Amino acid sequence: MTDRTEQLMPQLLPTSLRALIVASSFWFLSLTLTVASGSWAAVLGCVVACYGVDSWIHRSPFERLRISSILGGALVFALLAIALADLFVNTGLFTLLMSPIAVFNSGESIKWFAIGASITVALRSLAHRTSYGAVVEILFVAAAFVITLAAHRNGMIHRPFFIGDYALTRGIDPASILMVFGCGAVLSLAGLLMAENNHRRLPYHFVVLGMLCFSLLFYVRLFGLPTPQLTDDLGLTGQAQEGQNRQRENPFNDGENNTDNEAPVAVVVFRDDYEPLNGSYYFRESAYSQFNGAMLDITRHDGMDQDLIEHFTNSRSDSAQLPPSEEQLTPVRTTIGMLVPHRTPFGLESPIAYENVPNPNNLRFKRTYDAYSLAPEYDFEHLLGRELGREDWSEEVLQEYLTLPDDARYEELARQLIAGLRPEYVDDPFAKAWAIKTYLDENGIYSLKNEHAYEADPAASFLFGDLTGYCMHFAFAAVHMFRSLGIPSRVGIGYAVPAENRGGGSALLIQAVHGHAWPEIYFRDVGWVIVDPAPQQTLVDMTTDPQNNLQQLLGDMLRNDASFDDFLQSQQTSFINLDAVLNTLYALVLAILVAAYLVKGYRLWIPLRSNRDAQYRLSYRAVLDRLAAIGIHRNFGESREQFAARASGTAPSLRELTNSHLACALGTTSASQSDYDWQAARRTIAREIQSSTPGWKRLAGIINPFSWLFSK
């Protein structure tokens, strides 16, 4: 009994380690294919099978079974279990007894336990019985990790979540972690298999390991480590398409989408000091200014909206039309990093130039540029008594800014609203606009859900209906009424971010929820002025988490400050530098391979250069190297003569060579006096090996860098 335990004890550790490795491969593989209960069942089945096979393989009746019977039995077992699981799930009785979820989980568990167990039994039996089985086992484990990596080449490594999340929050590539796991698993498994008993398998293992290392090395050197491209918005799947498509869509359809409103869209870093007077930072991207017969749209008229900069350029692009004066305007430079691609650049109101700047992190930012703006510093009194329209506008352009749907109700309502103005303001355009804005402020109800989207004129439906809508409705309604009173106006589009979001820092995060539209009026000598209705009643909670950390992080990143690196490093301190470790590993593997080949070559070459005294030793060793390369080497404790007799099937001349070698090594024959032709014998044996050994075996012998380790 004690003997038994003594025999079993040293096996327990390698068996457990192997069970752990193979089981984790199963876990990785099954994650994407089944639910959690199935995965755990697969792991359990694998562990049970590992221990079972390792302890029973050398006992009857397992011992007497042929390998084909074992494989067949495993297959039948797996099929039976799958059928059983199917029956279990599909029979109504069990569903009645337990909950459907429990039945489903049990079914998956049965199925995956059987699959895990049978595949493991097959792998372990092959590894025990055949020489190639060990290689199959290694390849299986390697494949499990490679598939996990490969399936997510273009995205996040999302399963297993805890690894992906752990890595991403620390700024580490999850692929690296999985690679390290995979390499570790394959290497330890290979080590275990080598320790396992049969020394004859060692060459196979070294060839496979060598090839794995080589392929890994070449792959990494050629393509780099597989880096998952981060999604556009740091994992918060936002409206990536928004910037590209919204100009073509009906702007009133926005209300139907209910995607994540907090998704970051861009980050703005203020280079100059600026605080808006009206409580919001407005970023203008575009404008709806020309009435196309149905509604306001982006202008196709060359004379209109010349202040807008429509496209990115690789250098600096200036606005074609500057504000008429810089009075009460302050120049502000901001750096904007877009997290979501936009067709048109946007900048703090009113942008006058954009300049491309180097992207500090092209994984995060789609585009980075400096925006030069002339931001308003005036108060409302500055606008009172102003004339309307720009002096150099043609009559045609002015008319375009005054065109509105053919609906008399706009003017009717507008007139009604301005009727109450005090006499001194009765002709003042800004006062009229303010009256309209005030009406909308007081009566409008802000809501993302509305019924106006499919009306012919949603603005009319809103204004003369329930007055319930969102920024688009307010802006369109306001502009229509302005125009009805002869005030040139347009709908500005972009982002409006509450000033308090900036939180005292110099960075400002723009989120999807900040997308906005507002009415603008052109005052002579001032330029486009935003007169934004702010409904006092709202059905939507528009407050968002300001995400100060993200704002600061992205701002630092965009500023390309050292603080961002500091931040990353502070998150990484607990973790070793993977890149350095990997690079060292590659260098080490490469160095070992090169050294092995050098030694191999040296041992084959040196007999040609050495003097006669050493020939008996060096030539004989070179011949042994050649034989070892094709898998023929002396066993432990075997005498040279016995080995020569054993190898004489492959190289008959080895006996004679061995006798001459021993006569020099053990006898009194002096090596320098022996007239034996060592070189000729070496060549003869090389020829004999060539004629008696298949080509692939010789090729493997040439490739294997460690073959000489086995010649002794």
Add this chain to the structure above:
Amino acid sequence: MTSDAMPEPDNLAVVGATALANEPSALTEAAGVLKTLMDTVRQQVLGRDDVIELAIIALIADGHILLEDYPGSGKTTLAKALGEAISGGEQVDASIVPFRRIQFTPDLLPSDVTGVPVFDASSNAFHFRHGPLFAHVVLADEINRTSPKVQSAMLEAMGEKQVTVDNVTYPLDQLFFVIATQNPLDLVGTYPLPTPQLDRFLFKIKMDHIDRQAELDVLDSYKERRDMSGRLATVTRDQVLNARKEIEAGVSISPAIKTALVDISRKLREDDRVLQGNSTRSMVLMLPALQVAAALRGRDFVSADDIELLAPRVLGHRVELAPGVADMDKVLRDTMREPMEALARSTLS
């Protein structure tokens, strides 16, 4: 009992030349003697080449062998053939004959083996009448059946090459060679040899039944071989003694070989399964045997193969295993593996 076969020196030279063609030295001659002996005995004893080889090695290496086998397995034939093969040349002493056989029984007396002084009435004096030990080759059949007293007389003769009767010492021939046998199964009424006495034998050889074809050949050629015995090539006693000297001088033993022998002994003594290891003397005795084995294979140096061949035969009966351990061969194989590996590796360094 003397064979009347003619010595054929010319023939010998030819046979010897094939063994060590490129060594035209004394060693060639020695190898020739071995070859002749081998061929001669082999023609009379079929299917026992391994035993014949070991017997010749022991003969030249000045040792004795103990055969363990069954009645009728060819022991007598072997001993007789070996004795007759050394029958040529002039007799040194008329009292020495090529071959004698002693059947040991419980009632045997030492004088039955050594000889006894008898009173000669005509000369009025005692004359020593030589016992069966005075021969080149003595077959001591069923040595474990006789009393310890006779056994010790026999073993003294084997160790000292002399017999002492009535305080007079009579030397035995230099070529005195004993082939003792014992039946391993039929142990009723026997006096098993204790280990120290077994140490006197160079080899203990277990003989298995010969293979089927050899057995058929034995039946087929039984008659011819009986008639042939007189016509076979023989060697002289002097030739054998010369060969002994030349092999001792001519076959080299490398330090690596001696290291391997010592390491095997040490490992054997350290092994848990071994109660008592082999003596240093056994190693000393083994050296000439290794030399002869090497010469028999046409080598002028001792190699690992010789150790593989002889170590189990030399060590097997000198080692006492711990209670409960039965497989001597396995113990020897295990202990030899490492030193033999070291020996093989030493040739490349």
